[in-house]
Amino acid sequence: MPPPPAGPAAVLLAAVAVAVAALLATTAAGEEVVTCSGVVPMSDRVDRISIADFGGVGDGRTLNTKAFREAVYRIQHLARPGGTLLHVPPGVYLTESFNLTSHMTLYLASGAVIKATQDTSNWPLIAPLPSYGRGRERPGGRYVSFIHGDGLQDVIITGENGTIDGQGDVWWNMWRQRTLSFTRPNLVELVNSRDIIISNVVFQNSPFWNIHPVYCSNVVVRNVTILAPVDSPNTDGIDPDSSSNVCIEDSYISVGDDVVAVKSGWDEYGIAYGRPSSNITIRRVTGSSPFAGIAIGSEMSGGIENVLVENVNLYKVGIGIHVKTNSGRGAFIRNITVSDVYVEDARKGIKISGDVGDHPDDGYNPNALPVVTGILIKDMRGTNVQQAGLIRGIKNSPFTGVCLSNVNLHGKPGPREDPWSCSDVSGAAFKVSPSPCSELTSVSDRDSCANYS
Ligand SMILES: *[C@@H]1O[C@H](CO)[C@@H](O)[C@H](O)[C@H]1NC(C)=O
Ligand SMILES: *[C@@H]1O[C@H](CO)[C@@H](O)[C@H](O)[C@H]1NC(C)=O
Ligand SMILES: *[C@@H]1O[C@H](CO)[C@@H](O)[C@H](O)[C@H]1NC(C)=O
Numbered sequence: 001m002p003p004p005p006a007g008p009a010a011v012l013l014a015a016v017a018v019a020v021a022a023l024l025a026t027t028a029a030g031e032e033v034v035t036c037s038g039v040v041p042m043s044d045r046v047d048r049i050s051i052a053d054f055g056g057v058g059d060g061r062t063l064n065t066k067a068f069r070e071a072v073y074r075i076q077h078l079a080r081p082g083g084t085l086l087h088v089p090p091g092v093y094l095t096e097s098f099n100l101t102s103h104m105t106l107y108l109a110s111g112a113v114i115k116a117t118q119d120t121s122n123w124p125l126i127a128p129l130p131s132y133g134r135g136r137e138r139p140g141g142r143y144v145s146f147i148h149g150d151g152l153q154d155v156i157i158t159g160e161n162g163t164i165d166g167q168g169d170v171w172w173n174m175w176r177q178r179t180l181s182f183t184r185p186n187l188v189e190l191v192n193s194r195d196i197i198i199s200n201v202v203f204q205n206s207p208f209w210n211i212h213p214v215y216c217s218n219v220v221v222r223n224v225t226i227l228a229p230v231d232s233p234n235t236d237g238i239d240p241d242s243s244s245n246v247c248i249e250d251s252y253i254s255v256g257d258d259v260v261a262v263k264s265g266w267d268e269y270g271i272a273y274g275r276p277s278s279n280i281t282i283r284r285v286t287g288s289s290p291f292a293g294i295a296i297g298s299e300m301s302g303g304i305e306n307v308l309v310e311n312v313n314l315y316k317v318g319i320g321i322h323v324k325t326n327s328g329r330g331a332f333i334r335n336i337t338v339s340d341v342y343v344e345d346a347r348k349g350i351k352i353s354g355d356v357g358d359h360p361d362d363g364y365n366p367n368a369l370p371v372v373t374g375i376l377i378k379d380m381r382g383t384n385v386q387q388a389g390l391i392r393g394i395k396n397s398p399f400t401g402v403c404l405s406n407v408n409l410h411g412k413p414g415p416r417e418d419p420w421s422c423s424d425v426s427g428a429a430f431k432v433s434p435s436p437c438s439e440l441t442s443v444s445d446r447d448s449c450a451n452y453s
C-alpha cells in the first residue's frame with residue numbers, strides 16, 4: 001500500500017513530534033529526559049579572566065572583596081562581545097558581599113570556595129523590595145545578599161561543583177538572640193534580571209534564603225546542591241518570587257526551611273506591586289526540611305499560576321506539599337500541577353491552608369481574600385506520613401478545584417488525627433488512600449478529576 005498523503009492530521013502529528021523533541025535532552029546513557037533548561041541557552045564565553053589576576057588569594061584568610069569588585073568592574077566596563085568568564089581557581093576565597101554584572105559567568109573550579117566574611121558590622125544595607133514594603137523579618141531596609149545582582153541579563157553561576165558558603169551561623173545566632181536590626185542577607189539574590197543560569201555549584205550555610213530570584217524571567221537553576229543544618233532558621237533552598245519562566249531541575253536540597261517556595265510579595269505591598277509568579281517548573285528535586293518540601297506561598301500577593309512540580313523525592317520533611325496563604329494576601333493561586341512525588345517520614349503529606357503566615361504591618365486589608373483554585377496532585381506516594389492531608393480553605397473564599405488522583409499516603413496517624421481533615425474546599429478525589437474527606441467528591445475516572453470544581 002502506498003503511504004497515505006500528508007493530510008492535516010499527519011502534519012499536526014509531525015509538528016507535535018518536533019515540539020516534543022525540543023523538550024528532550026539525551027543523557028550519557030542514551031535515554032531521553034524532559035527538561036525546561038532550554039529557556040536560557042548556555043553562553044560560551046571567549047573572554048576569560050581569573051580572580052588571581054585581580055590579586056585574589058585563596059588562603060581562607062585574605063579578604064578578597066577588592067578583587068571580586070574590581071573583576072566585576074572590569075567585566076562591566078570593558079564589555080567584551082559575548083561577555084566574560086571570571087574563573088575562581090581551587091582555594092578558599094574569603095570576601096564581603098559583591099555584585100555581579102550582565103554578560104558574565106562566575107565559574108567555580110573544583111575545590112573553589114567563595115566564603116562570606118563573618119564580620120557583619122560593615123555589611124551593606126539596601127532598600128526593601130517594593131512587593132514586601134519592608135524587610136521580611138525586620139522593618140526597614142535589609143542586608144544585601146552575599147552575591148547580588150540588580151537589573152542584569154545573561155548571568156551564569158556555574159563550574160565544577162565549587163562552593164558558595166554563607167557561613168551563616170553568626171547570623172542564625174543573632175536571630176536566636178533577637179539582636180538583628182535588619183533582615184538577614186540571602187546567599188544569592190537577583191532582582192529584576194533575566195536569562196540567568198545557576199548550575200553545578202554547592203550552596204551552603206546561607207544566612208537566610210539561599211537562592212532568591214525576584215522580579216526575574218527566564219531563570220534556570222539546575223544540578224545544584226544546597227545544604228544548611230536542619231535547625232538553621234529560614235534557610236529556604238530556592239524561592240522564585242514574582243518571577244516567570246523559572247526552571248528548577250536535578251537538584252539536592254537539604255535545609256532548615258522550605259526546600260523550594262514559590263512566592264510573589266506580601267499583603268498590601270504585594271497586591272500594589274502586582275507581579276505574579278508564573279510558569280514555574282520544579283522537576284527531579286530531592287530534598288529534606290523540617291518545614292515544607294515544595295511550598296506555594298505563603299507570600300503570594302502578586303498571584304501564583306502555572307506551576308508544574310514533578311518527580312520529587314522528599315525525606316524527613318514537615319509537610320510534603322504545602323500550599324499556604326492567608327486573609328490579607330489577596331490575589332490568587334491557580335493551575336498548580338504536582339505529580340510523581342514520594343514522601344518518607346513526614347508530619348503531613350499534603351497541606352493546603354488559608355491561615356498561614358504573618359502580616360507585614362497593621363495596614364493589610366483583612367478582606368483581601370486570596371482565590372485558590374485548580375490544584376491537581378496526582379501519583380503521590382508516602383510512607384511513614386503521620387497525617388495524609390489537611391485542607392483548610394477560607395470561609396468567605398473557599399478553595400475550589402482541588403483534585404487528588406492516585407494518592408497513597410500511609411503511616412501511623414497521630415492519636416487524635418483523622419488521616420484527612422478538610423473544610424471550606426471543593427474538588428474531587430480518584431483512588432486516594434486512606435480514603436479522603438467527604439468534601440472532595442469521589443470520581444471514578446481520572447480525567448474527570450482534573451475538571452472538577
Ligand atoms: C551593589 O548593588 C546594589 C543594588 O543595586 C547597590 O546598592 C550597591 O551600591 C552595589 N554595590 C557595589 C559595591 O557596587
Ligand atoms: C552536574 O554537576 C557536576 C559537578 O557539580 C558535573 O560533574 C556534572 O557533569 C553535572 N551534570 C550535568 C548534567 O550538568
Ligand atoms: C558536589 O558536592 C556535593 C557536596 O559536597 C556532593 O554531595 C556531591 O556529590 C558533589 N557532586 C559531584 C558530581 O561531585
Ligand SMILES: *[C@@H]1O[C@H](CO)[C@@H](O)[C@H](O)[C@H]1NC(C)=O
Binds near residue numbers: 244245
Ligand atoms: C507562560 O508560558 C506560556 C506558554 O508557554 C506563554 O504563552 C506565556 O507567555 C508565559 N508567561 C510568561 C509570563 O512568560
Ligand SMILES: *[C@@H]1O[C@H](CO)[C@@H](O)[C@H](O)[C@H]1NC(C)=O
Binds near residue numbers: 306308
Ligand atoms: C497550566 O499550567 C501548565 C503547567 O503546569 C501549563 O502547561 C498550562 O498551559 C497552564 N494552563 C493554562 C490554562 O494556563
